[in-house]
Amino acid sequence: MAIPPVLLLFLLFDPVTTHGFRHCGSAAATNPTPPAVPPPPATPWRHHVFLNFRGPDVRHTFADHLYYALVRKGIKAFSDDRDLPPGxxxxxxxxxxxxESKLSVVVLSRGYASSEYCLDELVKIMQTVKEKGHQAFPVFYRLTPDDVVDHMWSGCYKDDFDRHKRVFSYERVDSWSRALTDIADIAGWVLPSDRYSFHPNNNL
Structure with missing residues (x-):
C-alpha cells in the first residue's frame, strides 16, 4: 500500500538532532564546524507524531505502513497498541x-465514528490544536471529506451518530460532532483505495 505524501511533512525532522528539526539550507546543514552559540533547548515533545485511528479498520494495513515508515525515518510516532506501557x-x-506530541495524524476510516474512544481522542487533539499550537493532519481512508462534513445528516457516519445520540449525553456527542467538523476543515489526503490524492481545501 502506498504511503501518502503526509510523510513529506516530516522531512524537516532530523533524527540525529536533539531539538527535533533540521533547518534545510542553513549553514549548519553543510558546515561540520559546531556553532559558537549554544544549541537550542530540547523541545517539550516526547513524540513527533501521535497516530489516531480505529484499529479494526486500519491497524494491520495503512496504520502499520505509516507507523513503520515514520520509524524508519527516525521519527518518533506514538501508537497506543505499541507505545502504551502495560498497566x-x-x-x-x-x-x-x-x-507531548508535535502533531497528530488522524486516519478517518469508515468505522471511525463508531468508536467513542477515537472520537474522545479527536476532541483532545482539536483542543490541543486550539490551545497549544498542536497541528493535526487528516487522512480520509476510503471515504471522502464530504462523508465527514455531513456526518450528522448523511454518509457513513450518520448511523453511528444516531446511535451515539441514544446512548451518550448531548454535550459529549456535540463535542464529537464539532471535532469532526474541525478536522474535516483541515487540508488532508484522500485515499480512495491504495492510491492517494491531496485536497488543499476540502470544502471547495
Missing amino acids: QSVAEAIPRAIE
Whole structure:
C-alpha cells in the first residue's frame, strides 16, 4: 500500500538532532564546524507524531505502513497498541501523549465514528490544536471529506451518530460532532483505495 505524501511533512525532522528539526539550507546543514552559540533547548515533545485511528479498520494495513515508515525515518510516532506501557491508565496516558506530541495524524476510516474512544481522542487533539499550537493532519481512508462534513445528516457516519445520540449525553456527542467538523476543515489526503490524492481545501 502506498504511503501518502503526509510523510513529506516530516522531512524537516532530523533524527540525529536533539531539538527535533533540521533547518534545510542553513549553514549548519553543510558546515561540520559546531556553532559558537549554544544549541537550542530540547523541545517539550516526547513524540513527533501521535497516530489516531480505529484499529479494526486500519491497524494491520495503512496504520502499520505509516507507523513503520515514520520509524524508519527516525521519527518518533506514538501508537497506543505499541507505545502504551502495560498497566498504564489509558484515560491518563492518551491525553498526555497527545499533548507531548508535535502533531497528530488522524486516519478517518469508515468505522471511525463508531468508536467513542477515537472520537474522545479527536476532541483532545482539536483542543490541543486550539490551545497549544498542536497541528493535526487528516487522512480520509476510503471515504471522502464530504462523508465527514455531513456526518450528522448523511454518509457513513450518520448511523453511528444516531446511535451515539441514544446512548451518550448531548454535550459529549456535540463535542464529537464539532471535532469532526474541525478536522474535516483541515487540508488532508484522500485515499480512495491504495492510491492517494491531496485536497488543499476540502470544502471547495
